[in-house]
Amino acid sequence: MPPFKTRFRVSWVDTDAAGIVHFSNYFKYFEKAEEELYRTLKFNFESVAEKYGVILPRVEAWCRYKSPLRFNDLVEIEVSVRELKEKAVKYWFKVCNKRNGQLAAEGYIVAVAADKNLGKAVKIPEEIAEKLRAYMET
Amino acid sequence: MPPFKTRFRVSWVDTDAAGIVHFSNYFKYFEKAEEELYRTLKFNFESVAEKYGVILPRVEAWCRYKSPLRFNDLVEIEVSVRELKEKAVKYWFKVCNKRNGQLAAEGYIVAVAADKNLGKAVKIPEEIAEKLRAYMET
Amino acid sequence: MPPFKTRFRVSWVDTDAAGIVHFSNYFKYFEKAEEELYRTLKFNFESVAEKYGVILPRVEAWCRYKSPLRFNDLVEIEVSVRELKEKAVKYWFKVCNKRNGQLAAEGYIVAVAADKNLGKAVKIPEEIAEKLRAYMET
Amino acid sequence: MPPFKTRFRVSWVDTDAAGIVHFSNYFKYFEKAEEELYRTLKFNFESVAEKYGVILPRVEAWCRYKSPLRFNDLVEIEVSVRELKEKAVKYWFKVCNKRNGQLAAEGYIVAVAADKNLGKAVKIPEEIAEKLRAYMET
Numbered sequence: 001m002p003p004f005k006t007r008f009r010v011s012w013v014d015t016d017a018a019g020i021v022h023f024s025n026y027f028k029y030f031e032k033a034e035e036e037l038y039r040t041l042k043f044n045f046e047s048v049a050e051k052y053g054v055i056l057p058r059v060e061a062w063c064r065y066k067s068p069l070r071f072n073d074l075v076e077i078e079v080s081v082r083e084l085k086e087k088a089v090k091y092w093f094k095v096c097n098k099r100n101g102q103l104a105a106e107g108y109i110v111a112v113a114a115d116k117n118l119g120k121a122v123k124i125p126e127e128i129a130e131k132l133r134a135y136m137e138t
Numbered sequence: 139m140p141p142f143k144t145r146f147r148v149s150w151v152d153t154d155a156a157g158i159v160h161f162s163n164y165f166k167y168f169e170k171a172e173e174e175l176y177r178t179l180k181f182n183f184e185s186v187a188e189k190y191g192v193i194l195p196r197v198e199a200w201c202r203y204k205s206p207l208r209f210n211d212l213v214e215i216e217v218s219v220r221e222l223k224e225k226a227v228k229y230w231f232k233v234c235n236k237r238n239g240q241l242a243a244e245g246y247i248v249a250v251a252a253d254k255n256l257g258k259a260v261k262i263p264e265e266i267a268e269k270l271r272a273y274m275e276t
Numbered sequence: 277m278p279p280f281k282t283r284f285r286v287s288w289v290d291t292d293a294a295g296i297v298h299f300s301n302y303f304k305y306f307e308k309a310e311e312e313l314y315r316t317l318k319f320n321f322e323s324v325a326e327k328y329g330v331i332l333p334r335v336e337a338w339c340r341y342k343s344p345l346r347f348n349d350l351v352e353i354e355v356s357v358r359e360l361k362e363k364a365v366k367y368w369f370k371v372c373n374k375r376n377g378q379l380a381a382e383g384y385i386v387a388v389a390a391d392k393n394l395g396k397a398v399k400i401p402e403e404i405a406e407k408l409r410a411y412m413e414t
Numbered sequence: 415m416p417p418f419k420t421r422f423r424v425s426w427v428d429t430d431a432a433g434i435v436h437f438s439n440y441f442k443y444f445e446k447a448e449e450e451l452y453r454t455l456k457f458n459f460e461s462v463a464e465k466y467g468v469i470l471p472r473v474e475a476w477c478r479y480k481s482p483l484r485f486n487d488l489v490e491i492e493v494s495v496r497e498l499k500e501k502a503v504k505y506w507f508k509v510c511n512k513r514n515g516q517l518a519a520e521g522y523i524v525a526v527a528a529d530k531n532l533g534k535a536v537k538i539p540e541e542i543a544e545k546l547r548a549y550m551e552t
Contacts, residue, residue, distance in 0.1 A: 011311060012321060013162060013304050015155035017209055022151050023472040023523075024441035028289050031438070035287060035348075044348050045288060058437040062476040071155050072311075072320050109437075149449060150459060151442050161334040161385075162303035166427050169300070173425060173486075182486050183426060196299040200338040210449075210458050247299075289436050293429035293485055300427060347431055 001134050003078040006036040007098070010073045020068035026105050027061055030093045033077040034109065041131045049116050052125040056111040059088070063107030067097065074098040081135045087121045088112045089132060139272050141216040144174040145236070148211045158206035164243050165199055168231045171215035172247065179269045187254050190263040194249040197226070201245030205235065212236040219273045225259045226250045227270060277410050279354040282312040283374070286349045296344035302381050303337055306369045309353040310385065317407045325392050328401040332387040335364070339383030343373065350374040357411045363397045364388045365408060415548050417492040420450040421512070424487045434482035440519050441475055444507045447491040448523065455545045463530050466539040470525040473502070477521030481511065488512040495549045501535045502526045503546060 016022040038044050049055050069075060076096045083090040088110055095105040113124040124132075154160040176182050187193050207213060214234045221228040226248060233243040251262040262270075292298040314320050325331050345351060352372045359366040364386060371381040389400040400408075430436040452458050463469050483489060490510045497504040502524060509519040527538040538546075 009311070009315070011304070011308050012154055013160050013307060016150060017153035017155070017157045018469065018471070019155045023475055024151060024438055024445070027438035027441060028287070031289060032287050035285070039285070039348075046347060055432065057432070057482075058479055060476075060478050061437055062474075064474050065472055068471075071322060072315075147449070147453070149442070149446050151445060156331065156333070161337055162300055162307070165300035165303060166425070169427060170425050173423070177423070177486075184485060193294065195294070195344075196341055198338075198340050199299055200336075202336050203334055206333075209460060210453075288430060289438060291431035292426055293431070293433045295431045298427050 003080040003094075004033075004037045004040065004135055005076055005078050006033050007074060007076045008032070010069050010071055010075060012071050015071050020070055023063070023065060026063045026065070026095060026107065027109075029075070029077060029095060030061070030063075030091070030107060030109055033079045033093060034091055037079050037135070043128065043131070048125070048128060052128075053116045054113050054122060054125055055116050057114055058109055059112050060110040061108070063105055065105045067100075067102045067104050069095070069097055069104045075104070079135065080137045081132050082108065082137055084124075084129060084132055084136060086123050089124065092137065141218040141232075142171075142175045142178065142273055143214055143216050144171050145212060145214045146170075148207050148209055148213060150209050153209050158208055161201070161203060164201045164203070164233060164245065165247075167213070167215060167233060168199070168201075168229070168245060168247055171217045171231060172229055175217050175273070181266065181269070186263070186266060190266075191254045192251050192260060192263055193254050195252055196247055197250050198248040199246070201243055203243045205238075205240045205242050207233070207235055207242045213242070217273065218275045219270050220246065220275055222262075222267060222270055222274060224261050227262065230275065279356040279370075280309075280313045280316065280411055281352055281354050282309050283350060283352045284308075286345050286347055286351060288347050291347050296346055299339070299341060302339045302341070302371060302383065303385075305351070305353060305371060306337070306339075306367070306383060306385055309355045309369060310367055313355050313411070319404065319407070324401070324404060328404075329392045330389050330398060330401055331392050333390055334385055335388050336386040337383070339381055341381045343376075343378045343380050345371070345373055345380045351380070355411065356413045357408050358384065358413055360400075360405060360408055360412060362399050365400065368413065417494040417508075418447075418451045418454065418549055419490055419492050420447050421488060421490045422446070424483050424485055424489060426485050429485050434484055437477070437479060440477045440479070440509060440521065441523075443489070443491060443509060444475070444477075444505070444521060444523055447493045447507060448505055451493050451549070457542065457545070462539070462542060466542075467530045468527050468536060468539055469530050471528055472523055473526050474524040475522070477519055479519045481514075481516045481518050483509070483511055483518045489518070493549065494551045495546050496522065496551055498538075498543060498546055498550060500537050503538065506551065
């Protein structure tokens with residue numbers, strides 16, 4: 001399956017005094033794209049916690065910045081699953097600036113499945129893993 | 139007693155593409171000053187919730203912007219208690235730019251005391267009210 | 277004309293440790309709704325600055341919080357123009373939680389037109405005023 | 415020289431509905447620590463831009479999360495220079511939770527020196543490089 005894609009406009013509040021999107025905001029963009037993917041797959045952080053007692057804390061995040069995003073730019077984020085282990089998933093994100101066709105940034109988030117109450121790592125619920133598998137990079 | 143004062147520097151992330159602090163960040167500054175006041179008074183949002191079962195949700199917030207703050211400006215916020223009712227408190231904030239001596243903004247937050255579990259308005263715990271009274275405007 | 281409406285989902289990053297959207301984020305929501313309105317009207321902060329040499333700094337902002345928003349709630353913001361003066365505009369925002377049909381918050385932003393280089397208040401460009409007039413409350 | 419250290423308290427606004435500091439905020443913390451380091455070294459983003467015509471855009475950022483930070487935790491960030499190349503610098507950050515003595519996170523930011531007007535990579539001004547060299551890891 002092709003990567004999941006979601007689009008939005010850069011808001012004024014996301015920019016900094018250099019006139020570009022602050023580097024920390026790309027991580028918010030990554031997570032918003034992840035939320036949209038989950039929405040498409042009919043689950044979310046809270047439904048997973050309720051149904052399986054599992055939370056998905058982030059253990060690692062990385063971003064490489066290639067070209068700046070500016071206010072009002074139309075952004076398209078591609079999300080794919082780069083690694084899917086028993087207890088962890090690594091999402092890969094490509095941030096494309098549709099104004100100029102350039103890659104703005106790429107990066108990843110690694111989340112682990114953890115018991116909601118005990119905090120220790122557990123298996124990703126099979127129903128969730130199954131859905132994510134469809135977005136594995138090939 | 140004179141108003142409570144706290145100082146900090148404007149961070150780069152707080153600015154926007156106009157080169158000034160984004161208007162929404164003043165509300166973060168207000169709350170951080172409130173947190174510092176509480177710290178001085180030896181309590182905080184969580185200790186109040188634990189000890190009295192009371193939370194302090196915000197019901198109203200307002201700010202008037204007078205002169206812009208820029209990156210690295212030294213900011214001093216004055217906090218005083220403008221109104222102290224049985225179940226609500228209105229904090230008044232003055233944001234002063236120590237770089238140029240100008241008033242950057244002023245505004246208020248109204249918080250109500252609410253039962254942590256039921257959510258309904260309750261009396262501000264007397265021990266807290268007593269401490270806040272010392273910062274009433276005269 | 278009916279008020280302008282825009283919808284989005286509450287992101288995880290907008291919540292705080294009380295499990296609800298942090299009060300400062302409503303001001304970001306207001307501005308994002310304003311940006312969407314401008315987009316519909318075919319202008320934006322930067323095009324106004326370029327075409328007319330006019331910026332729209334915020335001079336006042338206010339919000340009353342009625343019922344909390346939580347992660348993943350579907351939010352609808354209504355924007356209308358409450359006051360349109362020669363040099364200033366007051367936008368009114370209603371934040372509706374489509375999950376429960378409740379009013380989450382309402383508030384306003386007052387922006388003034390200012391000369392991009394000199395900073396002093398100027399007339400709102402007539403072309404912009406004309407477009408905004410269509411969203412005046414009746 | 416030992417790493418540069420700076421301390422602050424976790425603000426309420428930095429937390430999310432899991433009751434912990436949102437992962438994106440660690441990057442803001444990194445940059446604030448970097449700003450404090452620069453302040454100690456008597457320069458900042460804007461003075462570098464003015465004096466040398468050089469900006470320091472971020473080209474890469476990474477964080478590994480070890481244990482959560484919560485509201486009001488006292489945080490100490492250590493900053494050191496891991497790599498100092500002709501045109502780029504990699505800062506290393508350790509985020510320590512002084513409440514429990516645990517390492518909360520560690521990570522890096524890579525910044526390049528770039529011509530303020532042309533955007534292309536240039537040498538880090540020698541005066542700045544000299545100051546940063548004192549914080550090289552040994």
